[in-house]
Amino acid sequence: VERQEVADRPDPFALPDISALTIGIIGGTGEQGRGLALRWAAAGMRVILGSRDSARAEAVARDIGNDVRGLSNVECAEGSDVVVIAVPWAAHRDTVVELERSLRGRIVVDCVNPLGFDRLGAYPLSVPEGSAAQQAAALLPDSRVVAAFNHISAVLLLDVNVAEITADVLVLGDEREATDTVQALAAMIPGVRGIYAGRLRNACQVEALTANLISVNRRYRSHAGVRLTDV
Amino acid sequence: VERQEVADRPDPFALPDISALTIGIIGGTGEQGRGLALRWAAAGMRVILGSRDSARAEAVARDIGNDVRGLSNVECAEGSDVVVIAVPWAAHRDTVVELERSLRGRIVVDCVNPLGFDRLGAYPLSVPEGSAAQQAAALLPDSRVVAAFNHISAVLLLDVNVAEITADVLVLGDEREATDTVQALAAMIPGVRGIYAGRLRNACQVEALTANLISVNRRYRSHAGVRLTDV
Numbered sequence: 001v002e003r004q005e006v007a008d009r010p011d012p013f014a015l016p017d018i019s020a021l022t023i024g025i026i027g028g029t030g031e032q033g034r035g036l037a038l039r040w041a042a043a044g045m046r047v048i049l050g051s052r053d054s055a056r057a058e059a060v061a062r063d064i065g066n067d068v069r070g071l072s073n074v075e076c077a078e079g080s081d082v083v084v085i086a087v088p089w090a091a092h093r094d095t096v097v098e099l100e101r102s103l104r105g106r107i108v109v110d111c112v113n114p115l116g117f118d119r120l121g122a123y124p125l126s127v128p129e130g131s132a133a134q135q136a137a138a139l140l141p142d143s144r145v146v147a148a149f150n151h152i153s154a155v156l157l158l159d160v161n162v163a164e165i166t167a168d169v170l171v172l173g174d175e176r177e178a179t180d181t182v183q184a185l186a187a188m189i190p191g192v193r194g195i196y197a198g199r200l201r202n203a204c205q206v207e208a209l210t211a212n213l214i215s216v217n218r219r220y221r222s223h224a225g226v227r228l229t230d231v
Numbered sequence: 232v233e234r235q236e237v238a239d240r241p242d243p244f245a246l247p248d249i250s251a252l253t254i255g256i257i258g259g260t261g262e263q264g265r266g267l268a269l270r271w272a273a274a275g276m277r278v279i280l281g282s283r284d285s286a287r288a289e290a291v292a293r294d295i296g297n298d299v300r301g302l303s304n305v306e307c308a309e310g311s312d313v314v315v316i317a318v319p320w321a322a323h324r325d326t327v328v329e330l331e332r333s334l335r336g337r338i339v340v341d342c343v344n345p346l347g348f349d350r351l352g353a354y355p356l357s358v359p360e361g362s363a364a365q366q367a368a369a370l371l372p373d374s375r376v377v378a379a380f381n382h383i384s385a386v387l388l389l390d391v392n393v394a395e396i397t398a399d400v401l402v403l404g405d406e407r408e409a410t411d412t413v414q415a416l417a418a419m420i421p422g423v424r425g426i427y428a429g430r431l432r433n434a435c436q437v438e439a440l441t442a443n444l445i446s447v448n449r450r451y452r453s454h455a456g457v458r459l460t461d462v
Contacts, residue, residue: 123433124436199352206440212429213459230455
């Protein structure tokens with residue numbers, strides 16, 4: 001029976017073809033959003049940047065080129081199949097609440113890290129729902145929320161001289177089809193793997209680990225990423 | 232001034248010579264403890280296994296060979312310079328309280344992960360002090376507590392056919408001399424690097440990330456470890 005179960009499991013490295021999907025990025029004019037848009041557009045994906053200020057989104061999109069479009073956050077969400085939330089933590093709850101209707105039926109990728117900063121560096125903030133991603137899931141009952149892209153360096157994403165980023169994107173969520181899609185999206189960035197790393201209830205520590213990467217960067221003058229070994 | 236500050240910083244990769252130190256492992260007869268003892272003894276370190284049952288510690292030590300000694304937990308702590316706490320989470324608080332006197336003046340390395348398990352897998356347990364390592368620090372005011380070795384696979388440590396373990400040990404603590412020592416200790420294991428990853432207040436997510444590694448191992452049939460890229 002054990003052996004049979006193993007044989008029936010889908011290959012964890014077999015990911016869906018996502019070339020027909022449109023990717024929206026809410027808060028797409030920030031560093032993380034721009035960096036992801038740049039890489040996905042370069043890989044041939046259709047990308048829409050969203051911003052509260054659609055003129056600003058348009059200007060940033062034009063700057064990136066590769067047919068990236070810039071729209072309001074609502075238009076961005078409604079025009080996309082997969083929507084990445086890349087706003088600062090302070091704007092997370094309000095943004096998600098405002099876009100609830102527009103995000104229905106979509107895969108929502110939360111890459112927001114609830115961190116505080118003081119003279120000793122970064123530290124995780126406590127989130128009543130457990131994590132940013134769980135907060136989004138609680139506020140978006142009709143979307144499929146996935147946590148991912150929490151650790152990837154915006155500096156490296158935006159540096160056109162960096163051809164490949166050696167890092168794994170840890171992908172967390174409760175629905176296999178959604179996490180598989182987001183893993184495939186991660187794999188569109190040269191050098192990156194999208195690795196399933198558990199259910200949404202285990203997103204908190206993945207978000208918080210960014211505080212450790214900030215400590216690492218300070219000590220080693222690096223843009224540290226995470227790679228899982230033996231996978 | 233900025234440049235001067237940079238020049239004055241110690242090289243983060245320059246680690247102390249620890250060859251004269253004796254390493255004690257409390258809970259040394261468990262899988263994690265045995266695995267670490269095996270690797271350190273093979274690297275020429277003096278290692279003492281501690282157990283509530285000193286006869287059991289002695290038997291396990293004899294089994295490992297390489298002059299590893301087996302003693303009671305108290306004797307182990309008192310005879311060592313660096314003491315690794317490798318007990319199950321359920322025994323963590325009581326073990327630390329019992330050994331408080333014996334651990335004074337020592338570097339205490341906490342590698343305990345407070346995890347719960349249910350039918351969906353592993354998840355982090357909430358710890359009033361923030362993390363296992365912070366709990367130890369609160370209970371051991373006269374020791375220097377460092378969190379490390381949270382992610383390293385006991386299966387790989389114990390497998391003598393695995394010559395090198397490609398992984399980073401994330402080392403967290405508030406005193407540079409103590410974290411440097413533990414980084415050097417990590418580097419004694421072939422293939423492993425000891426990387427400073429922040430202050431003790433950021434230990435919680437490092438401990439909890441073990442739940443994600445368990446999810447990864449289940450999906451990919453791996454013994455996943457963490458490596459930091461760009462460091």
